[in-house]
Amino acid sequence: MNLNGLKPGGLITFTSDFGTADGYVGAVKGCILSIAPQVRLVDISHEISPQNVVQGAWCLKRAAPRFPAGTIHLAVVDPDVGSARTGIVMETERFLLVGPDNGLLFLAAREAGIRRVIAIDEAHGAWRKSETFDALHLFAPVAAHLATGMGLGDVGPDISDWVELERMEPRMTPNMIEGRILFFDRFGNGITNIARGLCRGDPALAEYGTRGRAAIHTHYAAIGHDPGCAGASSVGAIWNSDGLLELAAYGGSARERAGLEEGTRVRVYFEPQST
Amino acid sequence: MNLNGLKPGGLITFTSDFGTADGYVGAVKGCILSIAPQVRLVDISHEISPQNVVQGAWCLKRAAPRFPAGTIHLAVVDPDVGSARTGIVMETERFLLVGPDNGLLFLAAREAGIRRVIAIDEAHGAWRKSETFDALHLFAPVAAHLATGMGLGDVGPDISDWVELERMEPRMTPNMIEGRILFFDRFGNGITNIARGLCRGDPALAEYGTRGRAAIHTHYAAIGHDPGCAGASSVGAIWNSDGLLELAAYGGSARERAGLEEGTRVRVYFEPQST
Amino acid sequence: MNLNGLKPGGLITFTSDFGTADGYVGAVKGCILSIAPQVRLVDISHEISPQNVVQGAWCLKRAAPRFPAGTIHLAVVDPDVGSARTGIVMETERFLLVGPDNGLLFLAAREAGIRRVIAIDEAHGAWRKSETFDALHLFAPVAAHLATGMGLGDVGPDISDWVELERMEPRMTPNMIEGRILFFDRFGNGITNIARGLCRGDPALAEYGTRGRAAIHTHYAAIGHDPGCAGASSVGAIWNSDGLLELAAYGGSARERAGLEEGTRVRVYFEPQST
Numbered sequence: 048m049n050l051n052g053l054k055p056g057g058l059i060t061f062t063s064d065f066g067t068a069d070g071y072v073g074a075v076k077g078c079i080l081s082i083a084p085q086v087r088l089v090d091i092s093h094e095i096s097p098q099n100v101v102q103g104a105w106c107l108k109r110a111a112p113r114f115p116a117g118t119i120h121l122a123v124v125d126p127d128v129g130s131a132r133t134g135i136v137m138e139t140e141r142f143l144l145v146g147p148d149n150g151l152l153f154l155a156a157r158e159a160g161i162r163r164v165i166a167i168d169e170a171h172g173a174w175r176k177s178e179t180f181d182a183l184h185l186f187a188p189v190a191a192h193l194a195t196g197m198g199l200g201d202v203g204p205d206i207s208d209w210v211e212l213e214r215m216e217p218r219m220t221p222n223m224i225e226g227r228i229l230f231f232d233r234f235g236n237g238i239t240n241i242a243r244g245l246c247r248g249d250p251a252l253a254e255y256g257t258r259g260r261a262a263i264h265t266h267y268a269a270i271g272h273d274p275g276c277a278g279a280s281s282v283g284a285i286w287n288s289d290g291l292l293e294l295a296a297y298g299g300s301a302r303e304r305a306g307l308e309e310g311t312r313v314r315v316y317f318e319p320q321s322t
Numbered sequence: 323m324n325l326n327g328l329k330p331g332g333l334i335t336f337t338s339d340f341g342t343a344d345g346y347v348g349a350v351k352g353c354i355l356s357i358a359p360q361v362r363l364v365d366i367s368h369e370i371s372p373q374n375v376v377q378g379a380w381c382l383k384r385a386a387p388r389f390p391a392g393t394i395h396l397a398v399v400d401p402d403v404g405s406a407r408t409g410i411v412m413e414t415e416r417f418l419l420v421g422p423d424n425g426l427l428f429l430a431a432r433e434a435g436i437r438r439v440i441a442i443d444e445a446h447g448a449w450r451k452s453e454t455f456d457a458l459h460l461f462a463p464v465a466a467h468l469a470t471g472m473g474l475g476d477v478g479p480d481i482s483d484w485v486e487l488e489r490m491e492p493r494m495t496p497n498m499i500e501g502r503i504l505f506f507d508r509f510g511n512g513i514t515n516i517a518r519g520l521c522r523g524d525p526a527l528a529e530y531g532t533r534g535r536a537a538i539h540t541h542y543a544a545i546g547h548d549p550g551c552a553g554a555s556s557v558g559a560i561w562n563s564d565g566l567l568e569l570a571a572y573g574g575s576a577r578e579r580a581g582l583e584e585g586t587r588v589r590v591y592f593e594p595q596s597t
Numbered sequence: 598m599n600l601n602g603l604k605p606g607g608l609i610t611f612t613s614d615f616g617t618a619d620g621y622v623g624a625v626k627g628c629i630l631s632i633a634p635q636v637r638l639v640d641i642s643h644e645i646s647p648q649n650v651v652q653g654a655w656c657l658k659r660a661a662p663r664f665p666a667g668t669i670h671l672a673v674v675d676p677d678v679g680s681a682r683t684g685i686v687m688e689t690e691r692f693l694l695v696g697p698d699n700g701l702l703f704l705a706a707r708e709a710g711i712r713r714v715i716a717i718d719e720a721h722g723a724w725r726k727s728e729t730f731d732a733l734h735l736f737a738p739v740a741a742h743l744a745t746g747m748g749l750g751d752v753g754p755d756i757s758d759w760v761e762l763e764r765m766e767p768r769m770t771p772n773m774i775e776g777r778i779l780f781f782d783r784f785g786n787g788i789t790n791i792a793r794g795l796c797r798g799d800p801a802l803a804e805y806g807t808r809g810r811a812a813i814h815t816h817y818a819a820i821g822h823d824p825g826c827a828g829a830s831s832v833g834a835i836w837n838s839d840g841l842l843e844l845a846a847y848g849g850s851a852r853e854r855a856g857l858e859e860g861t862r863v864r865v866y867f868e869p870q871s872t
Binding site: 064065066067068069070071072073074075076077078080081084088090097098126127128129130177178179180183184 | 608612639640641642645652657658659661663664782783784815818819835836837838847848
């Protein structure tokens with residue numbers, strides 16, 4: 048695939064923690080459409096929690112690979128705007144990512160296969176480094192010019208080092224995996240770093256916190272129907288569509304019901320546990 | 323109108339309770355654009371309250387009929403994903419609806435005139451039943467393939483039975499209608515199930531709860547100007563643009579001012595009430 | 598530029614305080630696309646705080662000028678819908694604004710240069726005045742018909758008087774400017790009415806409330822690194838991308854940390870202040 052020369056009518060997605068009420072998102076959209084009038088803009092999210100780079104990285108990882116080949120993903124969650132952190136473009140086999148070099152783009156890029164990373168040349172004439180709003184002055188013009196055919200080599204020099212998100216790998220023993228809740232989704236489901244692919248065997252039970260136990264079900268509604276669960280207070284677990292273990296409730300928030308927090312410890316066992 | 327063979331460039335709207343920060347909405351959009359690159363995506367809402375099928379149904383009922391003929395409305399509020407509930411396509415005179423068979427699509431479809439209902443064939447090659455995320459694996463591909471010209475008959479078999487939302491009809495006497503607050507909008511207005519068309523005469527007053535009284539006005543600002551209302555605490559009523567009675571406040575939330583709740587009883591009288 | 602005869606395929610942006618869950622935003626989008634099927638819709642925001650005309654006006658002022666020439670900006674934050682307030686179209690050198698005459702459109706229009714203002718003729722056949730939902734029945738059809746080539750003269754008569762937002766000018770002395778916090782952005786930064794262009798000299802310090810002091814930095818991250826600031830409780834100030842002084846925090850909300858409110862007094866001095 049040659050991303051250079053992407054045809055007008057190409058796609059740019061936009062992900063940020065800006066909310067929309069302040070007008071910053073609108074300004075960025077206007078800037079892109081002024082440079083690349085034929086581009087099609089797609090909102091992924093502007094509701095990433097303020098400055099939550101990890102949440103933004105997971106959001107991108109879920110969404111970016113589903114888009115047509117050649118899509119440009121602009122993403123800005125950028126607590127260090129104005130400091131020395133670099134702006135980058137990450138090229139994968141399937142798409143381009145444009146944003147700050149703080150790990151935000153990393154999860155999506157790693158999964159898709161990183162092919163080339165460019166440090167945005169801040170002395171370029173078509174954009175400029177800003178002190179407070181690189182989304183508008185730096186990243187949006189880069190994304191728009193890439194969409195109208197600018198080559199990656201014209202954006203800046205290749206680099207071989209970039210910020211990776213701290214890996215949050217679970218701890219493994221022969222008959223157990225111990226992980227943690229990474230974050231919560233909108234429904235109050237607690238997503239952990241325990242991947243189904245890591246399991247030796249097919250665990251039936253997850254333990255959480257100091258005393259919690261959750262049967263592992265195939266889908267949300269089954270949690271509510273679990274005869275072993277005490278009605279409204281029941282919390283179960285499922286393997287979600289990313290292959291990660293989730294603590295979940297049916298018709299409610301597992302976070303609230305079980306008092307879960309980010310970082311709460313979760314374990315799955317492959318063999319019946321001796322108590 | 324022949325919805326089969328809808329031209330590329332057609333419209334797909336998307337309504338859900340996913341929020342956007344988790345990336346699920348982005349993933350669905352990417353999937354649709356990968357299958358149907360020329361389709362135009364329009365967001366209706368991703369802020370339906372989690373698992374609130376009734377709110378989603380009203381949102382669709384308001385929005386869907388305004389779109390051009392042939393629009394495909396994808397809607398997913400789906401607490402029972404992974405269970406035995408069916409996925410359906412509802413065809414009306416004007417548009418198609420794609421989503422779970424749980425009542426979500428029903429209000430919009432009924433008003434527009436239900437012409438044909440299809441149970442999505444889960445053994446079809448172009449999509450698959452999922453345990454946790456039918457929006458991505460089942461409903462989005464169906465909507466996208468319909469947009470690129472797949473016929474309804476290729477989606478699955480016709481059915482003659484589907485889930486209807488429990489009707490919440492008001493109680494009527496010769497000189498009164500007694501209904502309830504169905505839900506609140508973003509401004510804290512309480513929307514009731516009392517339709518203007520049901521009224522014999524033109525009521526001037528609504529009673530709510532055990533003691534509340536609200537004059538019926540023509541527009542929001544008039545509530546604030548009502549000399550019979552005590553300043554900031556005033557709550558009035560209006561007929562909204564759907565023809566339903568709303569309890570409302572000017573420059574504030576009727577819900578908060580009057581302590582209203584979903585289910586609060588509301589009455590209108592056609593004749594002056596003897597006290 | 599001749600905005601009349603704007604080609605199909607033109608842009609309409611949409612800004613409101615409706616939220617999306619109630620379906621009103623969807624209805625407006627459907628109406629526009631039914632009248633002008635080729636138009637490209639871009640959401641600016643539907644999360645303006647309910648009835649907050651000032652916030653909406655600032656949002657538009659930030660976003661509108663970035664869009665391509667000829668863009669039509671539809672904006673509705675309209676507490677007085679149904680009353681005697683007029684609907685207007687404001688034409689500037691670069692874009693059109695359509696919405697209520699309550700100041701919402703004014704900041705964006707003034708900055709871009711007001712060229713012509715039209716009072717929407719409510720007796721026109723293609724739209725109508727509504728009691729509760731002018732966005733759908735009045736403003737959306739006007740915007741859509743303008744996008745398909747209707748001339749401004751066909752929308753209604755020219756007017757020479759319109760609502761301006763109350764000016765909130767700071768107070769100035771030879772060595773000081775005293776302003777106020779106008780509103781907060783999503784991150785809890787307090788935006789003031791102190792414009793960098795008004796300053797004689799380059800102030801290093803801002804005072805706020807009765808005792809607060811904030812060093813003026815070049816970017817957000819520098820606030821956190823300020824050795825004179827006491828760790829997590831530090832609040833600093835920056836000149837934002839609109840050239841306005843902001844009270845800000847790094848990795849947190851200045852509003853919460855310093856107990857700021859809308860209206861909190863803020864001062865900058867050009868000469869060292871004698872204490």
